[in-house]
Amino acid sequence: MARRSVSAAEPPPAAPRPFWTIARRDTAAGLLFVAPQLAGTLVFILVPLVLVFWYSLHEWNVLANTFRYTGARNYELLSSDPSLPGVLLASALFSAGLVVLNMSLALLLAVLLNQKLAGIAVFRTLFFSPVVVSLVAWTIVWGFLLQHNGGINGTLRLLGIEGPNWLRTPATAMLSVIVVQVFKNVGLNMVLFLAALQGVPRELYEAARIDGATRWRQFRRITLPLISPTILLTSIITIVGSLQVFAQIAVLTQGGPGVSTTVLVYYLYQQTFQFHRFGYGSTLAILLFAIVALLTLAQWQLRKRFVFHER
Amino acid sequence: MNGEISARMKVALYGLLCVLLIPFVFPTWWMLTSSLKPISDIFVFPPELFPTHPDWSSYAQVFTVQPFAQQYWNSAWIAAVVTAATLAISSMAGYAFARIRFPGANALFIVVLTGLLIPSEVTIVPLFRMFLKLGWVNTHWPLVLIPVFGAPSVFATFVMRQFFIALPAELEEAARVDGLGRFRIFRTIALPLARPALASVAIFTFLHSWNLYLEPIVFLSTPSKFTLPQALTQYTDAYGGPMWNIQLAAATLTALPVLIVFVLAQKQFVEGLAHTGLKG
């Protein structure tokens, strides 16, 4: 990156103004600095987004090697797809379950760890450790534990309980996938909540305690509002992230049993890369994008209502 | 949370934490110990916490069933390149958006930020065709280019910008008065101060690349080009049923290095993340 450095000499007062004023230099510098990121965003994100829409209006038959314009046909197929309601339901269940479990567990752990006790840092590290374990490795181990004759059912049998075939029964399959994902990533949210909790001034709690407020009241009236920006941000990240969960489902259940764990992303993958329906897959991609955009915007709007601002 | 905690409550707290810890720690433990069990012991009842006859042969088989060493190297160098490139691009872009006033800065930032709304799953089809036309399907190029310029690096730019905004500007102001150019200031003053943010960006970029699953299975079809997440799922016998002990050994080999680095550098991991400015 060639960047001209400015010599320290002052221009002589009578000379004309140089071309490279501070402002112009700043503009050039600014544009050059952001150029790689901007170019990348354009080429690898925005242009493909337009192209996805373009492909959704076509059908690409791989074997016959044709690429035909079909207009709105893929969208008609979308609205009449008998599998789609099930897929959307699975996605909704997964995201809702994941967000609720993840956020409440993260908050609980953060509150518990927000103590000045010996060894608390060790616990924090251990709770965080799944975040750095390889995603597929983590999923494979859980898959191994969840087998009908695996570790979890083995432990249950020691207690005299006959465990279900976790990954092959519709209800428990979805639960299993949610739980695997929650334990993998809750450490991240826990750390963020912990940082937020530690940013709450202790004096507020002292004052409340003197006034006779119970712990729970303190939590509701002081803690929650003051960490609400963090809650909002992590919930956006968690929800958007939940709509992208793919590897866990591919490894654990392959969308089964039935279509109970076929979330939208997995359905997209099936249609596009297993059945090679690239046009229809693009239509599903547009649907996914719309959902992500809507959810994010909705949550961002909600911040005016729920997020506490000091000013 | 506040006030005195009685000894009873302390014990209760530790107890609760230990119970909660089980699903976080037990799977990793189970992965380690089961990889050392012979296949016949893996599903034995009652389940054994410790392998009674440690059997290291599955670790050797990891490398014979697949070109695992090659796949390990693939994941490693891709992650390294992606991390380095992302650090460079996002730190520059983040710095510019935070510090340099230039026309259209805000608009361009919003344009870049929209990348966060568009997950790679949405754009995978056109990206596939794009790389197909370039002849780069079944190469590692998509695995490097997509994360470096896609959503993960947009997030990195966002984080770097937040950090630079929060950084006190006096040193830089002084340098500007002295007439130093933007790049010089960036390289010699701002970057060194940005170490914590750079560290956490490096960490989550590395992890993201290390864990990439959809892109490898879409783009790669030759086993010697696979990355680790992909390779881990290929340890199946002729039936399609997993060869558990070998698969778990491979999983352990995948997870262990990062885990060890994490244990050694846990402070940087955890605290760097907390200070990414995500508090809102």
Added chain:
Amino acid sequence: MFHCKTFASFRAIAGGLALSLALAAGAAAETRLRMTIWSANEAHLKLFNGIAEGFKKENPDVTVSFESLPFENYTTALTTQIAGGNAPDMAWIFETAAFDFVNSGALLPLTKPLAATPGYNLGELSPAATERWSKEGVLYAYPFSTSPFAVFVNNDLIRKAGAKTPAELIAAGQWTWPQAIATAQAVAQTGKGGLVVRDFNYQAWQYLSSVWNAWGAAPWSADGKRCTLADKPMVDALGFIHDAIFVKKAMPGPGQNVDFFAGDAAMTITQISRASLLPRDKRFDWDLVPLPKGPTGDYAIVGQAGIGVLQSGKNPAAAAAFVAYMTNPENSARLAQFFPSARKSLLNAEVLGKTNALLSPAQLDRVVVAGIATGKVMPAHTDFARLQQMVRAGLDAVWQPKADIPAATRAICAQIAPLLAQ
């Protein structure tokens, strides 16, 4: 300075490119052909490589290699290779995917190249064998394997469980499905596997046709337009299978992996071509018998595999020549030890016995020859990948301990009816 350094590196890269281009050009005279297959079996590969060597003797500049893709996702992986611009020159094709490949125009018409090969004798292929692989009288893929399904039996396990062996049941004229399940159940109670429908694994339900054909059931009508999954024969057949799995525990349940050829199961239903998996050291006393009788009496079912030449490959003409060589009468006889040929001259026990050391003439006659002569081919349809998935997802509701089979099959029919109508 910065500029000089980049220019120097550009020069280095350009030089390197030129060199590799020159090397590639020099090697262009040699033709490399690639065939994708779904077998990784050592014996099979030895045979194929031997045939490739023979071809090389007559065509010294052509080298043929065989790429093994995993069996369970073979068609997907192959189509992805084609989509990715990396199409092989030749490919094995499942009978279930035949319609899609043949109708797509992706395959090179083979009738001319095969007929033009001296001594090929294309006419001795029976129309029944080539029906699925032809369109409007032109052959698009050669059916190199017409493999009947049969039951491999582990007599050691059965005798240990005190049950009747299939051979005894056949002699007594009692080789029916209920009897077969009773034997399987007895063995399952000793802790080993009972009857395994190989390759089914609760995913590839098309292999269950080896069972439900006994009831005269089929997933869709003969013309492929109507869903018949909810009809009585299929519901009865599924009910029988469900009972065998969940009540009698005679068949492995979802998630259980049992391998007959490792000696862990009483019986397995699979294609004859799997005989190569039998342990050579005769670890257990095995037998090969036809499928048991069902409510509709005797029946036979065959799986087929075809070899096609892909038009998008780089050397279709050379590839067609290799296919002609690999499937000529002489090599067909060699292939026949694993892959029963569709050539009429090779369909008798002596020929098959000559090249197939493991099976006895009686077994070959009873199972192979009769099977091929009367067998129905496994179900197939256009857009099979999607249909397969939808039926598979719907059948998951059947593979639960408490299942409402009529309701489940009706639901599947509702889902796939629009697809079948096309």
